Amino acid sequence: MQQRNTRQRQLILDELRKLTSHPTATMLYDIVRRRLPRISLGTVYRNLEQMAAAGMVRKIETAGGPARYDGSIHEHDHIRCVRCGRVDDLPAVPLDKMIPPDQDWVGYRVLDRRVEFLGLCPACANASGEETHSPVADRKR
Amino acid sequence: MQQRNTRQRQLILDELRKLTSHPTATMLYDIVRRRLPRISLGTVYRNLEQMAAAGMVRKIETAGGPARYDGSIHEHDHIRCVRCGRVDDLPAVPLDKMIPPDQDWVGYRVLDRRVEFLGLCPACANASGEETHSPVADRKR
DNA sequence: CGTTGAATAGTATTGATTATCATTACTGTT
């Protein structure tokens, strides 16, 4: 069950780390395929999953959309533009700031939290200001 | 574009409101099918979507899992058991308690936030206390 | 009645992800 460093695994990691965006598995597949045309989509998924489990990369499971991957693993949250789908990093809101101590947890033991902020990125905020209709109406699903 | 109150639409809403759990569309489909065997899964999805848009029900898009639906629409958050998948209601953590004013939003205009807490439900917390391995290790995906 | 538009049932399709499996690649070890 030990890990091996294959050409494809290394390439996936390299390309992911180059990107400041947060590509989906298929986006990354298209990118690595430019250098390794015979690579399989399953290989991309498999390696991303393994590296996420090993803490080498970060898997961002967005609600109602494909998972995205992040090459930088320092603690941070994400904000997603409801108009263009772009995902950006946010400095992490610390867990203790996020969870009031007087909260009623209905018996649960809290282990983690997942936050996703939604908003308009600078570009879209400008663009939508000039339009007549609400940008939120454009939002898919 | 006006709404009609069909038998199936009413039944879906009734059954959803009866449940304190937060069923997925297919779970609800199985339930309403007991009373209306010829109902179509598409109809369930369509009506849930419409009622969610109309604010009659609440759609909970969990990260990395199927969407769940909630018959009660008052503001609240959710906590999911990482062991058994059960979802329970939490009193809403107010947005201003959740978001520090000095946060850097990298130019975004924030519209909304989605929080999902993860933890162990009372039953699973007890059960896992007797086991030798960590319950978190059981966590899929 | 007959027409019209909305909703439905049934089914096909899409998209994301996971599983399967035969083949290939790597890692020691003689």
Next chain:
DNA sequence: AACAGTAATGATAATCAATACTATTCAACG
């Protein structure tokens, strides 16, 4: 170098949630 054991790959099928499509049914109204 030949070998055995194991891990990873490529190709493809399978699964699962969600949506799209289409012919049919339904409800309201003149």
